[in-house]
Amino acid sequence: MAERECLPTMDLLRSEPMQLARLIIPVESAHRVISYLGELGLFQFKDLNMEKSPFQRTYATQIKRCREMARKLRFFRDQMYKAGLLSSTWPTHGSEISLDELEVKLGELEVELIEMNANSEKLQRAYNELLEYRLVLKKAGEVFYPAQTRATTQQREHEHHRVERSIDSPLLLEQEITADLSKQVKLGYVSGLVQRDKSMAFERILFRATRGNVYLKQESVEEPVVDPVSGDKVEKNVFIVFHAGERAKSKVLKICDAFGANRYHFTDDTGKQYQMITEVTGKLSELKTTIDVGKHHWSSVVQAIGLQFEQWNTMVKKEKSIYHTLDMLSFDVTKKCLVAEGWCPVHATSQIQKALLRATIDSNSQVGAIFEVLHSKESPPTYFCTNKIMNAFQEIVNAYGVAKYQEANPGVYTAVTFPFLFAVMFGDWGHGICLFLASSFLILKEKKYSTQKLGDIMEMAFGGRYVIIMMSIFSIYTGLIYNEFFSVPFEFFGRSAYACRDSSCRDATTIGLIKVRNTYPFGVDPVWHGTRSELPFLNSLKMKMSILLGVAQMNLGIIMSYFNAKFFQNDLDIWYQFVPQMIFLNSLFGYLSLLIIVKWCTGSQADLYHVMIYMFLSPMDDLADNQLFVGQKYLQILLLFLALVAVPWMLIPKPFLLKKQHEERHQGGAYEPLHTLDENLEQQLNNRSRGGGHEEFQFSEVLVHQLIHTIEFVLGSVSNTASYLRLWALSLAHSELSSVFFEKVLLLAWGYNNSVILAIGVVVFIFATVGVLLVMETLSAFLHALRLHWVEFQNKFYQGDGYIFLPFSFSLINDDEE
C-alpha cells in the first residue's frame, strides 16, 4: 500500500501490516490445528457461521460437555474454599489426562462429594438435636419439681373453684361434673427449647391462647446453642409448660411449632431421667466420632482434588475455547474439510505455517492444511506489538478509541508527553519521590503480584505501575524547576538573583528587592516563596507556560495529520487541510507565543491581551506603548489576512475536488486507487462491509461534513488553547495546598515547643499529604492530563475508529475468565 520510505519504519507508530488468510483444514487434524494456533496466539478467527444460532452449530454437544465439567469444577472450588485451601497454594501442573477420562473422573468425584455432604449434614443435625435434648434433660430436671408442685397446687385451687361453681349452677349434670373433674386431674406438660428473643412473645401468646390456664417456667441456657435447623448458634431458653386437658395441649403444641421451639419428651421419673442422660451422652460421643471420620474423609478427597484442580480447570477452559473456535469454521462442499478465515500479522506467516505442519504430522493426517492469503477491501484490525512498559500507555490511547488500521499511533508521543503534562500539574519533588518509591515497590514485587488476584483498585494501580513511575520521574524534574519540596524552596543551583536595594533593606516590604545577579540558573528563584508578589509572578509565568506548551502540542498534532496524509497518499488532505490548519493556528496562537517570548526577552511592558484583542478589533491602529518589535503592525495585518484566507481554504476547495475525483473514477478516465478517497468518506459509505463497487457520492453531505470540520477547527483552536490553562490551574492548586499543609499544620505544631503537639501535627501532616496531595491530586492531574491528550491533542489528527486485533490465544482466555 505505501511505498518504502528511505527512513526505516518506526515501531508502534503504525499498526503491524495484517493480512486476511484462509485455512483449509482436514477434519481429523482440525482439533490439533486449532490447539496449536491457540498456543501461538497470532490468528484472529472470523465467525463464518454468523447466521446459525448456538444450538445449530456443529460442536454444540461438545461445548455442553465442557460446560458441565466447568460447573463441576466450580462446585469443587467452593468445596475447596470451605476446606480452607487457599488458591495461591494450588500447584499448576499434574499428570496428563485426556478429556474423556477427565469427564468420567469429575462425574464420580461430584457424586461422592454430594453424598458425603448430605450425610454429614444429616449427622450434624441429629447431633445438634441430641445436644438440645441433653440440655433439656439437665435444666428441666432442676425446675421440674418446684414447678410441678406449684402447678398442682394451682390446679387444685382451680378445681376447687370449678366445684363451687357447679353447685351454683344446677343446670350442669353430675356426669359432666365428674367428667370435667376427671379430665382436669390429668396435668400434662411439654418441655423443650425456645429462642431467647422469642421467649416473651411465646409466653404472652401461650397465656392468651389458653386463657391463662397454663403454667410456664423458663430457664435460660448460658451458652448459645447450635440450632439444628439453621445451623447457627442462638441463645435459647429451656421451658416447661404445664397444661390441663387435650385442647390446651393441642394449642400448646401448635404454638410451639409456630415459634420453632423444639420439643423434647421429659419423664418425671428420676431413675429414668438419669438413664436418659447417660444414653444421650453415649449417643453424642458416637455421633461425634462418626462426624469426625466423615469430615476427615471429605477433606482428604478435597485435598486430592486440590492438587489437580488448576490443571483440570485450564484444560477444560482450553477445550471449551477450542470448540467455540471450531464452531466458527464452516464446512466446505465435500464435508471433509473445515474452512477458516481470519486475520493475522504478515510477519507471523511462517510461524503459522510451521504450526499447521506440526499439527498435520501429530495427527497422522494424509492431507496437510492449506494456508492462503486473501485480498479484501475490508479494514483489518489494528495490532501493536507492545512490551509490558508500552502496554499501559497503549491502553490509555485505546480507551479513547482504537487506531484505524495503519494510522499514526498517538501512543508514541503520549508515552512521554502524558507523564510530562501530569508533572507540570503536580510539580513538587518531595511528592514525586513518594510516588517514585511507591511505584518502584510495585515494580520490584512485579513477579509476585502478577500471579496473585488483587482487589480492583490495587489492580489498576499495579497495571499502571510503569506509567506512575514515569510520572514520578518527571514530577521530580518539574518539582526541581518549580523549586518546591513539600512547598519548601531550596537554593541548590547557586545564589538567588535578588537582593535588597540598599544595605538597610528598608524597602524590602514596600517596593521590593531588585535583581542584582544573573538569573537563577535552574528553575524558579527560591526568594519568591512567601513573598507578597509571589502569586502575580507565578500566575503570569504558569499561564504563559501553559499557552506555550499547548501551542507546541497542538502543532505536533497537526504535523501528525500531515504524516498520516502522506502515508495514505492523500494529497488533497495535505494541501487543503494540513496547510490551512497550520497557517490558521500559527498566525494566531503561534504569534501569541512569539509575543510572549519576545516580551520575556526584552522585558517590555506591553500588554499582550490588549495587543491580541486590538489586532482583531482595529488592526490599523498605532501600537504605541504596546510595540514589541519593529514592523509589528504590518506583521499583524499580514497574519490576520492569512488567518482569514485560511478559513475558506479549509472549507471550499476540498468538496469540489472530491466530486471531480469521484466523477473521473467512475467515467473510467483515471484509475486511482481507492485509498486516495477521503478516509472519512470511505468509512461512512463502506461501513466495513465487503461491498465496494459503486458508492453514492452526495455532494451536499460532503460539503456539510467539511463545514462541520472547519468550524470545529476554527472555534476549537481558541477553546483548546484556553483549555491548556488547566496546567496553570492545577499547578497553582497543588502548590497552595502543599503550602497550607506545611505552614498551617507542621510549622504551627513546631511553634508550640511541645513534643505531644508536634507528634500530633506530624501525623496530621502525613495523613493530609497522603490523602489529599498524593492520592486526590494524583488522580486529578492524571485525569486532566488524559483529557488534554484525548481531546486537544488527538482531535487534530486521530480517527480512532478501528478495531483491535484479538487473536485466539490460550493466555488471553485465562486472563479473561479469571
Added chain:
Amino acid sequence: MGFMLTTLIFIVIGMIACLCTRICCNKGPSANLFHLTLVTTATVCCWMMWAIVYLAQMNPLIVPILSEGE
C-alpha cells in the same frame, strides 16, 4: 550560565541519553528509531520547561516584595 550555554548542556545530555539507549537496548532499526523518538521528545519537553522558566525570570517586571515579619 547563560541561556545558550545551558541549552547546549541540554543538547549534550540528550545525545548522551540517545547513545546510552542505543547501547543498552539495540533491537533492530525500527525499535531504535522508536527509542530515539522517546528520548528526543523527553529532552525537548524538559528543555522547553526549563527555558520558559528561565526566560520569564530574565527581565522581570514584578519583583519580590517580602511580607512583614520575614
